[in-house]
Each structure stands twice: as structure tokens, then as C-alpha cells.
Amino acid sequence: MRLVVVGADGRMGRMLVRAVAEAEGCTLSAAIERPGSPALGQDAGSLAGLPPLNVAVTDNPLEAFAAADGVLDFTTPAATIHFAELAAQARIVHVVGTTGLSEDDREKLKAASYHARIVQSGNMSLGINLMAELVRRVAKSLGDEFDIEICEMHHRMKVDAPSGTALMLGEAAAEGRGVDLKAVRVSTRDGHTGARKTGDIGFATLRGGTVVGDHSVIFAGAGESLTISHHAADRGLFATGAVKAALWAHPKPPGLYTMADVLGF
Ligand SMILES: NC(=O)C1=CN([C@@H]2O[C@H](COP(=O)(O)OP(=O)(O)OC[C@H]3O[C@@H](n4cnc5c(N)ncnc54)[C@H](OP(=O)(O)O)[C@@H]3O)[C@@H](O)[C@H]2O)C=CC1
Numbered sequence: 001m002r003l004v005v006v007g008a009d010g011r012m013g014r015m016l017v018r019a020v021a022e023a024e025g026c027t028l029s030a031a032i033e034r035p036g037s038p039a040l041g042q043d044a045g046s047l048a049g050l051p052p053l054n055v056a057v058t059d060n061p062l063e064a065f066a067a068a069d070g071v072l073d074f075t076t077p078a079a080t081i082h083f084a085e086l087a088a089q090a091r092i093v094h095v096v097g098t099t100g101l102s103e104d105d106r107e108k109l110k111a112a113s114y115h116a117r118i119v120q121s122g123n124m125s126l127g128i129n130l131m132a133e134l135v136r137r138v139a140k141s142l143g144d145e146f147d148i149e150i151c152e153m154h155h156r157m158k159v160d161a162p163s164g165t166a167l168m169l170g171e172a173a174a175e176g177r178g179v180d181l182k183a184v185r186v187s188t189r190d191g192h193t194g195a196r197k198t199g200d201i202g203f204a205t206l207r208g209g210t211v212v213g214d215h216s217v218i219f220a221g222a223g224e225s226l227t228i229s230h231h232a233a234d235r236g237l238f239a240t241g242a243v244k245a246a247l248w249a250h251p252k253p254p255g256l257y258t259m260a261d262v263l264g265f
């Protein structure tokens with residue numbers, strides 16, 4: 001499968017280049033960065049700490065997508081929506097790891113998925129996707145006498161909050177309870193907040209250092225609490241998941257898929 005990595009000089013982009021180079025049945029057909037990036041013209045393999053792959057970074061996604069079977073995209077919401085339009089025109093697979101997407105962005109991805117095979121997930125790891133299934137089940141079993149709080153910590157450079165993963169876990173908890181997350185979500189608390197409202201789902205965001213990604217969902221009841229946690233030690237696992245998603249989606253019909261579909265949950 002010929003894969004393009006967009007945002008190839010980013011933290012995830014470099015991991016994706018490595019994952020493609022190491023995956024059986026995949027080749028890196030192009031590496032894209034934004035116009036003006038200092039990475040333009042450099043070898044994508046060298047940027048990723050590998051021997052040269054003879055793939056120079058360019059700012060021409062149109063040409064790259066026309067000669068590819070799929071694109072791995074961990075960039076920014078604006079860039080992802082632009083790439084979704086191009087991937088739909090080229091009828092290729094689009095794996096979207098970018099977080100911080102708005103409702104409007106999601107609508108645009110949905111529209112693009114009439115032509116492209118899109119796999120979108122706030123987290124491409126096996127562990128988090130399994131955790132979301134567990135959270136759904138526990139939330140369904142426990143009822144709202146158990147308060148749900150979601151805590152996440154990421155590195156100091158992360159720009160969106162709560163994390164895409166935290167929101168995904170919140171959606172799973174809300175689904176388990178049969179409620180709409182938007183109606184019960186509490187993402188900030190400061191000052192005299194009053195007592196916690198029954199049924200709220202709270203989010204706490206921590207940022208610091210080089211933390212790859214830690215997530216906990218706490219079910220706090222009367223006299224007992226249950227916590228489900230995940231610790232990501234290396235962002236290579238998200239990249240491996242993204243390549244797996246691309247290979248899975250290659251023979252599928254156009255549509256908007258999730259990592260849970262890829263993993264068969
Ligand atoms: N779903 C998952 O499993 C995971 C998702 N993520 C998400 O992936 C995204 C990226 O994270 P991370 O790698 O840490 O961020 P980085 O900022 O390190 O990487 C993003 C890269 O995309 C580039 N970029 C921005 N706009 C464009 C454009 N129009 N064309 C081409 N390249 C562009 C940036 O270039 P420049 O810096 O020059 O602007 C940068 O190199 C975030 O939303 C993050 O939350 C991260 C890990 C796992």
C-alpha cells in the first residue's frame with residue numbers, strides 16, 4: 001500500500017514515517033509539510049532518524065495523493081479538513097488522528113467519507129479502544145449514583161483540551177448511561193462552583209513535561225471508587241495503529257470508520 005504522511009516533520013509525523021518504513025506491505029510514497037516549512041526538501045527518513053528513504057518532503061498534497069492509496073494525517077483540524085477534500089477527490093484511504101475537531105469539521109469529514117475511506121479516532125492504540133469499551137459497560141452497569149470524572153495528562157506542547165481521547169472516553173461513558181455528552185459535560189471548575197450535579201461527566205486536564213498520554217476514568221460512589229487507567233509510554237504505538245487502520249480500510253467501501261471497527265470491537 002502506497003502511503004503519504006502529512007505533517008511529516010511533526011512529533012507524530014516522524015513516528016508515522018518510521019511505522020510505514022517498518023510495516024510489511026507498505027511503502028512511503030510521499031511526505032508532506034506546510035508551505036514554508038524548514039523540512040521541505042529534506043529526506044523524510046532522515047527527519048525520522050532512519051537511513052534516507054529517498055522521499056523528499058514537499059508541499060504538494062494534490063500530486064502526492066494522486067499517486068497513493070492512502071494518507072496518514074496527524075496535523076491540525078484546518079489541515080485535516082483540507083486533506084479530507086483532496087483524499088475524497090483521489091478516492092483514497094484517509095486515516096485521521098488529528099484531535100480538536102469541531103462539530104462542523106466532523107460534518108465535513110462525514111461528507112468526504114461518501115468518496116473516501118476515512119478511519120478517524122482520537123486514539124489509535126489498542127489499549128484505549130478497549131478501555132472505551134470497558135467504560136461504556138461500567139457506566140451502563142453502575143448508574144448515576146457513581147460520579148464519572150475523566151482525568152488526562154499530556155506533554156506541554158499539546159494545544160487542544162480536553163484531549164481527543166478524554167472526549168472519546170466521555171462519549172463512551174455517556175453512551176453507556178444513555179445520555180448526550182454535550183448535556184452533561186463539565187470541562188472547567190473554578191471558584192464557588194456549588195455542589196456537583198448528579199449525572200455530570202467531569203473532565204480534568206493536566207499539561208506538563210514530555211508525558212505521551214495518560215488517561216483515567218474514575219467512577220466515584222459512596223464509600224468506594226473504581227478507576228480505569230491507561231498509560232501510553234511511546235507515541236510509536238499510535239503510529240502502528242494508524243498503519244494498521246490504513247491496511248484494514250484499503251479494501252473497504254467508502255465510509256467513516258473508527259478504530260473500534262478496525263480492531264473488531
Ligand atoms: N489519534 C491519536 O492516536 C493521536 C492523535 N494525536 C493528534 O495528532 C495531532 C498532531 O500531534 P503532534 O504530532 O504532537 O503535533 P505536531 O505539531 O508535532 O505535528 C503536526 C505537524 O503537522 C504540520 N502541519 C500543520 N499544518 C499543515 C498543513 N497544512 N500541511 C502539512 N503539514 C501541516 C505541522 O507543521 P508546523 O509545525 O510547521 O506547523 C507539524 O509538523 C494532534 O491533533 C494530536 O492531538 C497525537 C497522538 C496520537
Ligand SMILES: O=C(O)C1=N[C@H](C(=O)O)C[C@H](O)C1
Pocket residue numbers: 099122123154158162163164165166212213214
Ligand atoms: O497530542 C497528543 O500528544 C495526543 N493526542 C491524542 C489526544 O488528544 O487524545 C492522543 C494521545 O493521547 C496523544
